[in-house]
Amino acid sequence: MTDQEVSSIMAQPLPPALCFQPISASPPPEVDRETQRAADMRFAASLAEKVSLFNQQADRHIKKQELNPFSAASSRSGSRSPRPTFSKDQYGKPPPGSxxxxxxxxxxxxxxxxxxxxxxxxxxxxxxxxxxxxxxxxxxxxxxxxxxxxxxxxxxxxxxxxxxxxxxxxxxxxxxxxxxxxxxxxxxxxxxxxxxxxxxxxxxxxxxxxxxxxxxxxxxxxxxxx
Structure with a gap:
Protein backbone atom coordinates (compact mmCIF):
# COMPACT_ATOMS: atom_id res chain seq x y z
CA MET A 1 0.00 0.00 0.00
CA THR A 2 1.45 3.32 -1.04
CA ASP A 3 1.65 6.44 1.09
CA GLN A 4 -1.00 8.10 -1.10
CA GLU A 5 -3.49 5.28 -0.41
CA VAL A 6 -2.84 5.46 3.34
CA SER A 7 -3.38 9.22 3.33
CA SER A 8 -6.68 8.83 1.47
CA ILE A 9 -7.92 6.26 4.00
CA MET A 10 -6.95 8.47 6.94
CA ALA A 11 -8.80 11.40 5.39
CA GLN A 12 -12.10 9.53 5.22
CA PRO A 13 -14.62 10.48 7.96
CA LEU A 14 -15.51 7.98 10.69
CA PRO A 15 -18.78 6.07 10.44
CA PRO A 16 -21.69 7.65 12.29
CA ALA A 17 -21.70 4.81 14.86
CA LEU A 18 -18.16 5.70 15.94
CA CYS A 19 -18.72 9.42 16.26
CA PHE A 20 -18.89 10.48 19.91
CA GLN A 21 -21.39 13.11 20.93
CA PRO A 22 -20.52 15.32 23.88
CA ILE A 23 -22.70 14.66 26.93
CA SER A 24 -23.83 17.65 28.86
CA ALA A 25 -23.19 17.16 32.59
CA SER A 26 -26.28 17.60 34.73
CA PRO A 27 -25.88 20.20 37.48
CA PRO A 28 -25.39 18.78 41.00
CA PRO A 29 -28.45 18.82 43.22
CA GLU A 30 -28.74 21.82 45.43
CA VAL A 31 -28.03 21.19 49.11
CA ASP A 32 -29.65 23.20 51.83
CA ARG A 33 -27.11 25.41 53.59
CA GLU A 34 -28.24 24.37 57.05
CA THR A 35 -27.99 20.70 56.13
CA GLN A 36 -24.51 21.18 54.68
CA ARG A 37 -23.42 23.19 57.72
CA ALA A 38 -24.66 20.49 60.11
CA ALA A 39 -22.84 17.82 58.11
CA ASP A 40 -19.62 19.86 58.16
CA MET A 41 -19.90 20.35 61.93
CA ARG A 42 -20.41 16.62 62.50
CA PHE A 43 -17.38 15.82 60.37
CA ALA A 44 -15.24 18.39 62.20
CA ALA A 45 -16.33 17.06 65.61
CA SER A 46 -15.63 13.48 64.57
CA LEU A 47 -12.21 14.43 63.21
CA ALA A 48 -11.33 16.39 66.36
CA GLU A 49 -12.35 13.45 68.53
CA LYS A 50 -10.17 11.07 66.52
CA VAL A 51 -7.20 13.44 66.74
CA SER A 52 -7.69 13.80 70.51
CA LEU A 53 -7.84 10.04 71.03
CA PHE A 54 -4.75 9.55 68.89
CA ASN A 55 -2.83 12.19 70.87
CA GLN A 56 -3.84 10.55 74.15
CA GLN A 57 -2.60 7.20 72.87
CA ALA A 58 0.67 8.76 71.73
CA ASP A 59 1.21 10.54 75.08
CA ARG A 60 0.53 7.34 76.99
CA HIS A 61 3.03 5.45 74.83
CA ILE A 62 5.70 8.14 75.31
CA LYS A 63 5.29 8.11 79.11
CA LYS A 64 5.43 4.34 79.16
CA GLN A 65 8.61 4.29 77.07
CA GLU A 66 10.25 6.89 79.33
CA LEU A 67 9.82 4.49 82.27
CA ASN A 68 10.99 1.47 80.28
CA PRO A 69 14.70 0.91 81.09
CA PHE A 70 15.21 -0.88 77.76
CA SER A 71 13.84 2.01 75.69
CA ALA A 72 15.92 4.74 74.06
CA ALA A 73 13.40 7.28 75.34
CA SER A 74 14.29 6.32 78.91
CA SER A 75 17.99 7.04 78.45
CA ARG A 76 17.24 10.43 76.87
CA SER A 77 14.81 11.54 79.56
CA GLY A 78 16.90 10.25 82.46
CA SER A 79 13.78 8.97 84.23
CA ARG A 80 14.07 6.01 86.54
CA SER A 81 11.53 3.25 86.48
CA PRO A 82 9.36 3.36 89.60
CA ARG A 83 9.59 0.41 91.94
CA PRO A 84 6.51 -1.78 91.67
CA THR A 85 4.14 -1.53 94.61
CA PHE A 86 1.73 -4.34 95.35
CA SER A 87 0.03 -5.89 98.31
CA LYS A 88 0.62 -9.35 99.71
CA ASP A 89 -2.43 -10.68 97.88
CA GLN A 90 -1.16 -9.29 94.55
CA TYR A 91 2.32 -10.84 94.82
CA GLY A 92 2.97 -13.41 92.11
CA LYS A 93 -0.28 -12.63 90.30
CA PRO A 94 -0.75 -11.03 86.87
CA PRO A 95 -1.99 -7.41 86.71
CA PRO A 96 -5.79 -7.02 86.89
CA GLY A 97 -7.40 -6.85 83.48
CA SER A 98 -4.41 -8.38 81.69
Missing part, protein backbone atom coordinates in the same frame (compact mmCIF):
# COMPACT_ATOMS: atom_id res chain seq x y z
CA UNK A 99 -4.50 -11.22 79.19
CA UNK A 100 -2.36 -13.27 81.57
CA UNK A 101 -4.98 -12.96 84.30
CA UNK A 102 -7.72 -13.93 81.85
CA UNK A 103 -5.83 -17.05 80.74
CA UNK A 104 -5.16 -17.98 84.37
CA UNK A 105 -8.87 -17.75 85.21
CA UNK A 106 -9.79 -19.87 82.20
CA UNK A 107 -7.17 -22.43 83.19
CA UNK A 108 -8.51 -22.67 86.73
CA UNK A 109 -12.06 -23.12 85.44
CA UNK A 110 -10.92 -25.95 83.15
CA UNK A 111 -8.90 -27.61 85.93
CA UNK A 112 -11.83 -27.50 88.37
CA UNK A 113 -14.10 -29.06 85.76
CA UNK A 114 -11.61 -31.90 85.29
CA UNK A 115 -11.32 -32.54 89.04
CA UNK A 116 -15.11 -32.57 89.43
CA UNK A 117 -15.41 -34.98 86.52
CA UNK A 118 -12.81 -37.26 88.12
CA UNK A 119 -14.77 -37.25 91.39
CA UNK A 120 -17.95 -38.09 89.47
CA UNK A 121 -16.23 -41.14 87.94
CA UNK A 122 -14.99 -42.28 91.36
CA UNK A 123 -18.52 -41.92 92.72
CA UNK A 124 -20.13 -43.83 89.83
CA UNK A 125 -17.58 -46.62 89.38
CA UNK A 126 -16.12 -46.93 92.89
CA UNK A 127 -16.99 -49.65 95.36
CA UNK A 128 -18.70 -48.49 98.54
CA UNK A 129 -16.71 -49.31 101.68
CA UNK A 130 -16.91 -48.21 105.31
CA UNK A 131 -13.66 -46.62 106.45
CA UNK A 132 -13.48 -45.37 110.05
CA UNK A 133 -17.26 -45.47 110.18
CA UNK A 134 -17.63 -43.30 107.04
CA UNK A 135 -18.90 -44.46 103.63
CA UNK A 136 -16.15 -44.12 101.03
CA UNK A 137 -16.16 -44.91 97.31
CA UNK A 138 -12.95 -46.80 96.51
CA UNK A 139 -11.21 -47.73 93.25
CA UNK A 140 -7.74 -49.06 92.54
CA UNK A 141 -5.41 -46.78 90.63
CA UNK A 142 -5.26 -49.13 87.65
CA UNK A 143 -9.03 -48.87 87.07
CA UNK A 144 -9.02 -45.10 87.57
CA UNK A 145 -6.14 -44.74 85.12
CA UNK A 146 -7.78 -46.93 82.47
CA UNK A 147 -11.15 -45.18 82.77
CA UNK A 148 -10.08 -41.56 83.03
CA UNK A 149 -7.07 -41.55 80.71
CA UNK A 150 -9.53 -41.82 77.82
CA UNK A 151 -10.90 -38.43 78.92
CA UNK A 152 -7.79 -36.73 80.28
CA UNK A 153 -4.16 -37.87 80.25
CA UNK A 154 -3.31 -35.82 83.36
CA UNK A 155 -5.07 -38.14 85.78
CA UNK A 156 -2.18 -38.29 88.28
CA UNK A 157 -1.91 -34.51 88.50
CA UNK A 158 -5.66 -34.22 89.01
CA UNK A 159 -5.59 -36.85 91.76
CA UNK A 160 -2.82 -34.95 93.54
CA UNK A 161 -4.80 -31.71 93.34
CA UNK A 162 -7.97 -33.44 94.50
CA UNK A 163 -6.09 -34.86 97.50
CA UNK A 164 -4.70 -31.42 98.30
CA UNK A 165 -8.28 -30.10 98.40
CA UNK A 166 -9.33 -32.92 100.72
CA UNK A 167 -11.59 -34.67 98.20
CA UNK A 168 -9.72 -37.97 97.75
CA UNK A 169 -7.01 -39.86 99.59
CA UNK A 170 -4.42 -42.52 98.74
CA UNK A 171 -1.07 -43.76 100.01
CA UNK A 172 2.24 -42.43 98.76
CA UNK A 173 3.45 -39.06 97.54
CA UNK A 174 2.55 -39.77 93.92
CA UNK A 175 1.34 -42.58 91.66
CA UNK A 176 3.01 -44.45 88.82
CA UNK A 177 1.37 -46.71 86.29
CA UNK A 178 1.99 -50.45 86.85
CA UNK A 179 3.99 -49.88 90.02
CA UNK A 180 0.98 -48.46 91.89
CA UNK A 181 -1.84 -50.26 90.09
CA UNK A 182 -2.95 -51.83 93.38
CA UNK A 183 -3.10 -48.54 95.35
CA UNK A 184 -6.65 -47.69 96.43
CA UNK A 185 -8.11 -44.27 95.64
CA UNK A 186 -10.83 -43.23 98.06
CA UNK A 187 -13.44 -40.51 97.52
CA UNK A 188 -13.60 -39.27 101.12
CA UNK A 189 -16.39 -36.70 100.72
CA UNK A 190 -19.98 -37.25 99.56
CA UNK A 191 -20.45 -36.31 95.92
CA UNK A 192 -23.27 -33.90 96.84
CA UNK A 193 -20.90 -31.94 99.07
CA UNK A 194 -18.24 -31.94 96.36
CA UNK A 195 -20.72 -30.56 93.82
CA UNK A 196 -21.63 -27.73 96.18
CA UNK A 197 -17.95 -26.91 96.69
CA UNK A 198 -17.24 -26.74 92.97
CA UNK A 199 -20.40 -24.80 92.26
CA UNK A 200 -19.08 -22.09 94.57
CA UNK A 201 -15.66 -22.31 92.91
CA UNK A 202 -17.24 -21.76 89.49
CA UNK A 203 -19.30 -18.81 90.75
CA UNK A 204 -16.18 -17.18 92.21
CA UNK A 205 -14.21 -17.75 89.01
CA UNK A 206 -17.01 -16.32 86.87
CA UNK A 207 -16.99 -13.23 89.08
CA UNK A 208 -13.21 -12.94 88.65
CA UNK A 209 -13.66 -13.27 84.89
CA UNK A 210 -16.27 -10.49 84.91
CA UNK A 211 -13.97 -8.17 86.89
CA UNK A 212 -11.11 -8.99 84.52
CA UNK A 213 -13.18 -7.95 81.51
CA UNK A 214 -14.27 -4.72 83.21
CA UNK A 215 -10.68 -3.87 84.13
CA UNK A 216 -9.52 -4.62 80.59
CA UNK A 217 -12.20 -2.37 79.10
CA UNK A 218 -11.26 0.50 81.41
CA UNK A 219 -7.56 0.19 80.55
CA UNK A 220 -7.74 -0.25 76.80
CA UNK A 221 -7.99 2.99 74.84
CA UNK A 222 -9.85 2.24 71.65
CA UNK A 223 -8.89 4.48 68.75
CA UNK A 224 -11.49 4.44 65.93
CA UNK A 225 -10.36 3.66 62.41
CA UNK A 226 -9.97 6.57 60.05
Missing amino acids: ESEYRAIKGRISMNKDILELCEILNQEGELQIVDGMPVKVMCFRDVFQLYTVINDKVVGLLLRARKQGLVDFEGETLFQRRDDHVLIGLIKPIEEIRVIFRKHFDDLKEEERRNKEAAQSQVLQVPNY
Whole structure:
Protein backbone atom coordinates (compact mmCIF):
# COMPACT_ATOMS: atom_id res chain seq x y z
CA MET A 1 0.00 0.00 0.00
CA THR A 2 1.45 3.32 -1.04
CA ASP A 3 1.65 6.44 1.09
CA GLN A 4 -1.00 8.10 -1.10
CA GLU A 5 -3.49 5.28 -0.41
CA VAL A 6 -2.84 5.46 3.34
CA SER A 7 -3.38 9.22 3.33
CA SER A 8 -6.68 8.83 1.47
CA ILE A 9 -7.92 6.26 4.00
CA MET A 10 -6.95 8.47 6.94
CA ALA A 11 -8.80 11.40 5.39
CA GLN A 12 -12.10 9.53 5.22
CA PRO A 13 -14.62 10.48 7.96
CA LEU A 14 -15.51 7.98 10.69
CA PRO A 15 -18.78 6.07 10.44
CA PRO A 16 -21.69 7.65 12.29
CA ALA A 17 -21.70 4.81 14.86
CA LEU A 18 -18.16 5.70 15.94
CA CYS A 19 -18.72 9.42 16.26
CA PHE A 20 -18.89 10.48 19.91
CA GLN A 21 -21.39 13.11 20.93
CA PRO A 22 -20.52 15.32 23.88
CA ILE A 23 -22.70 14.66 26.93
CA SER A 24 -23.83 17.65 28.86
CA ALA A 25 -23.19 17.16 32.59
CA SER A 26 -26.28 17.60 34.73
CA PRO A 27 -25.88 20.20 37.48
CA PRO A 28 -25.39 18.78 41.00
CA PRO A 29 -28.45 18.82 43.22
CA GLU A 30 -28.74 21.82 45.43
CA VAL A 31 -28.03 21.19 49.11
CA ASP A 32 -29.65 23.20 51.83
CA ARG A 33 -27.11 25.41 53.59
CA GLU A 34 -28.24 24.37 57.05
CA THR A 35 -27.99 20.70 56.13
CA GLN A 36 -24.51 21.18 54.68
CA ARG A 37 -23.42 23.19 57.72
CA ALA A 38 -24.66 20.49 60.11
CA ALA A 39 -22.84 17.82 58.11
CA ASP A 40 -19.62 19.86 58.16
CA MET A 41 -19.90 20.35 61.93
CA ARG A 42 -20.41 16.62 62.50
CA PHE A 43 -17.38 15.82 60.37
CA ALA A 44 -15.24 18.39 62.20
CA ALA A 45 -16.33 17.06 65.61
CA SER A 46 -15.63 13.48 64.57
CA LEU A 47 -12.21 14.43 63.21
CA ALA A 48 -11.33 16.39 66.36
CA GLU A 49 -12.35 13.45 68.53
CA LYS A 50 -10.17 11.07 66.52
CA VAL A 51 -7.20 13.44 66.74
CA SER A 52 -7.69 13.80 70.51
CA LEU A 53 -7.84 10.04 71.03
CA PHE A 54 -4.75 9.55 68.89
CA ASN A 55 -2.83 12.19 70.87
CA GLN A 56 -3.84 10.55 74.15
CA GLN A 57 -2.60 7.20 72.87
CA ALA A 58 0.67 8.76 71.73
CA ASP A 59 1.21 10.54 75.08
CA ARG A 60 0.53 7.34 76.99
CA HIS A 61 3.03 5.45 74.83
CA ILE A 62 5.70 8.14 75.31
CA LYS A 63 5.29 8.11 79.11
CA LYS A 64 5.43 4.34 79.16
CA GLN A 65 8.61 4.29 77.07
CA GLU A 66 10.25 6.89 79.33
CA LEU A 67 9.82 4.49 82.27
CA ASN A 68 10.99 1.47 80.28
CA PRO A 69 14.70 0.91 81.09
CA PHE A 70 15.21 -0.88 77.76
CA SER A 71 13.84 2.01 75.69
CA ALA A 72 15.92 4.74 74.06
CA ALA A 73 13.40 7.28 75.34
CA SER A 74 14.29 6.32 78.91
CA SER A 75 17.99 7.04 78.45
CA ARG A 76 17.24 10.43 76.87
CA SER A 77 14.81 11.54 79.56
CA GLY A 78 16.90 10.25 82.46
CA SER A 79 13.78 8.97 84.23
CA ARG A 80 14.07 6.01 86.54
CA SER A 81 11.53 3.25 86.48
CA PRO A 82 9.36 3.36 89.60
CA ARG A 83 9.59 0.41 91.94
CA PRO A 84 6.51 -1.78 91.67
CA THR A 85 4.14 -1.53 94.61
CA PHE A 86 1.73 -4.34 95.35
CA SER A 87 0.03 -5.89 98.31
CA LYS A 88 0.62 -9.35 99.71
CA ASP A 89 -2.43 -10.68 97.88
CA GLN A 90 -1.16 -9.29 94.55
CA TYR A 91 2.32 -10.84 94.82
CA GLY A 92 2.97 -13.41 92.11
CA LYS A 93 -0.28 -12.63 90.30
CA PRO A 94 -0.75 -11.03 86.87
CA PRO A 95 -1.99 -7.41 86.71
CA PRO A 96 -5.79 -7.02 86.89
CA GLY A 97 -7.40 -6.85 83.48
CA SER A 98 -4.41 -8.38 81.69
CA GLU A 99 -4.50 -11.22 79.19
CA SER A 100 -2.36 -13.27 81.57
CA GLU A 101 -4.98 -12.96 84.30
CA TYR A 102 -7.72 -13.93 81.85
CA ARG A 103 -5.83 -17.05 80.74
CA ALA A 104 -5.16 -17.98 84.37
CA ILE A 105 -8.87 -17.75 85.21
CA LYS A 106 -9.79 -19.87 82.20
CA GLY A 107 -7.17 -22.43 83.19
CA ARG A 108 -8.51 -22.67 86.73
CA ILE A 109 -12.06 -23.12 85.44
CA SER A 110 -10.92 -25.95 83.15
CA MET A 111 -8.90 -27.61 85.93
CA ASN A 112 -11.83 -27.50 88.37
CA LYS A 113 -14.10 -29.06 85.76
CA ASP A 114 -11.61 -31.90 85.29
CA ILE A 115 -11.32 -32.54 89.04
CA LEU A 116 -15.11 -32.57 89.43
CA GLU A 117 -15.41 -34.98 86.52
CA LEU A 118 -12.81 -37.26 88.12
CA CYS A 119 -14.77 -37.25 91.39
CA GLU A 120 -17.95 -38.09 89.47
CA ILE A 121 -16.23 -41.14 87.94
CA LEU A 122 -14.99 -42.28 91.36
CA ASN A 123 -18.52 -41.92 92.72
CA GLN A 124 -20.13 -43.83 89.83
CA GLU A 125 -17.58 -46.62 89.38
CA GLY A 126 -16.12 -46.93 92.89
CA GLU A 127 -16.99 -49.65 95.36
CA LEU A 128 -18.70 -48.49 98.54
CA GLN A 129 -16.71 -49.31 101.68
CA ILE A 130 -16.91 -48.21 105.31
CA VAL A 131 -13.66 -46.62 106.45
CA ASP A 132 -13.48 -45.37 110.05
CA GLY A 133 -17.26 -45.47 110.18
CA MET A 134 -17.63 -43.30 107.04
CA PRO A 135 -18.90 -44.46 103.63
CA VAL A 136 -16.15 -44.12 101.03
CA LYS A 137 -16.16 -44.91 97.31
CA VAL A 138 -12.95 -46.80 96.51
CA MET A 139 -11.21 -47.73 93.25
CA CYS A 140 -7.74 -49.06 92.54
CA PHE A 141 -5.41 -46.78 90.63
CA ARG A 142 -5.26 -49.13 87.65
CA ASP A 143 -9.03 -48.87 87.07
CA VAL A 144 -9.02 -45.10 87.57
CA PHE A 145 -6.14 -44.74 85.12
CA GLN A 146 -7.78 -46.93 82.47
CA LEU A 147 -11.15 -45.18 82.77
CA TYR A 148 -10.08 -41.56 83.03
CA THR A 149 -7.07 -41.55 80.71
CA VAL A 150 -9.53 -41.82 77.82
CA ILE A 151 -10.90 -38.43 78.92
CA ASN A 152 -7.79 -36.73 80.28
CA ASP A 153 -4.16 -37.87 80.25
CA LYS A 154 -3.31 -35.82 83.36
CA VAL A 155 -5.07 -38.14 85.78
CA VAL A 156 -2.18 -38.29 88.28
CA GLY A 157 -1.91 -34.51 88.50
CA LEU A 158 -5.66 -34.22 89.01
CA LEU A 159 -5.59 -36.85 91.76
CA LEU A 160 -2.82 -34.95 93.54
CA ARG A 161 -4.80 -31.71 93.34
CA ALA A 162 -7.97 -33.44 94.50
CA ARG A 163 -6.09 -34.86 97.50
CA LYS A 164 -4.70 -31.42 98.30
CA GLN A 165 -8.28 -30.10 98.40
CA GLY A 166 -9.33 -32.92 100.72
CA LEU A 167 -11.59 -34.67 98.20
CA VAL A 168 -9.72 -37.97 97.75
CA ASP A 169 -7.01 -39.86 99.59
CA PHE A 170 -4.42 -42.52 98.74
CA GLU A 171 -1.07 -43.76 100.01
CA GLY A 172 2.24 -42.43 98.76
CA GLU A 173 3.45 -39.06 97.54
CA THR A 174 2.55 -39.77 93.92
CA LEU A 175 1.34 -42.58 91.66
CA PHE A 176 3.01 -44.45 88.82
CA GLN A 177 1.37 -46.71 86.29
CA ARG A 178 1.99 -50.45 86.85
CA ARG A 179 3.99 -49.88 90.02
CA ASP A 180 0.98 -48.46 91.89
CA ASP A 181 -1.84 -50.26 90.09
CA HIS A 182 -2.95 -51.83 93.38
CA VAL A 183 -3.10 -48.54 95.35
CA LEU A 184 -6.65 -47.69 96.43
CA ILE A 185 -8.11 -44.27 95.64
CA GLY A 186 -10.83 -43.23 98.06
CA LEU A 187 -13.44 -40.51 97.52
CA ILE A 188 -13.60 -39.27 101.12
CA LYS A 189 -16.39 -36.70 100.72
CA PRO A 190 -19.98 -37.25 99.56
CA ILE A 191 -20.45 -36.31 95.92
CA GLU A 192 -23.27 -33.90 96.84
CA GLU A 193 -20.90 -31.94 99.07
CA ILE A 194 -18.24 -31.94 96.36
CA ARG A 195 -20.72 -30.56 93.82
CA VAL A 196 -21.63 -27.73 96.18
CA ILE A 197 -17.95 -26.91 96.69
CA PHE A 198 -17.24 -26.74 92.97
CA ARG A 199 -20.40 -24.80 92.26
CA LYS A 200 -19.08 -22.09 94.57
CA HIS A 201 -15.66 -22.31 92.91
CA PHE A 202 -17.24 -21.76 89.49
CA ASP A 203 -19.30 -18.81 90.75
CA ASP A 204 -16.18 -17.18 92.21
CA LEU A 205 -14.21 -17.75 89.01
CA LYS A 206 -17.01 -16.32 86.87
CA GLU A 207 -16.99 -13.23 89.08
CA GLU A 208 -13.21 -12.94 88.65
CA GLU A 209 -13.66 -13.27 84.89
CA ARG A 210 -16.27 -10.49 84.91
CA ARG A 211 -13.97 -8.17 86.89
CA ASN A 212 -11.11 -8.99 84.52
CA LYS A 213 -13.18 -7.95 81.51
CA GLU A 214 -14.27 -4.72 83.21
CA ALA A 215 -10.68 -3.87 84.13
CA ALA A 216 -9.52 -4.62 80.59
CA GLN A 217 -12.20 -2.37 79.10
CA SER A 218 -11.26 0.50 81.41
CA GLN A 219 -7.56 0.19 80.55
CA VAL A 220 -7.74 -0.25 76.80
CA LEU A 221 -7.99 2.99 74.84
CA GLN A 222 -9.85 2.24 71.65
CA VAL A 223 -8.89 4.48 68.75
CA PRO A 224 -11.49 4.44 65.93
CA ASN A 225 -10.36 3.66 62.41
CA TYR A 226 -9.97 6.57 60.05
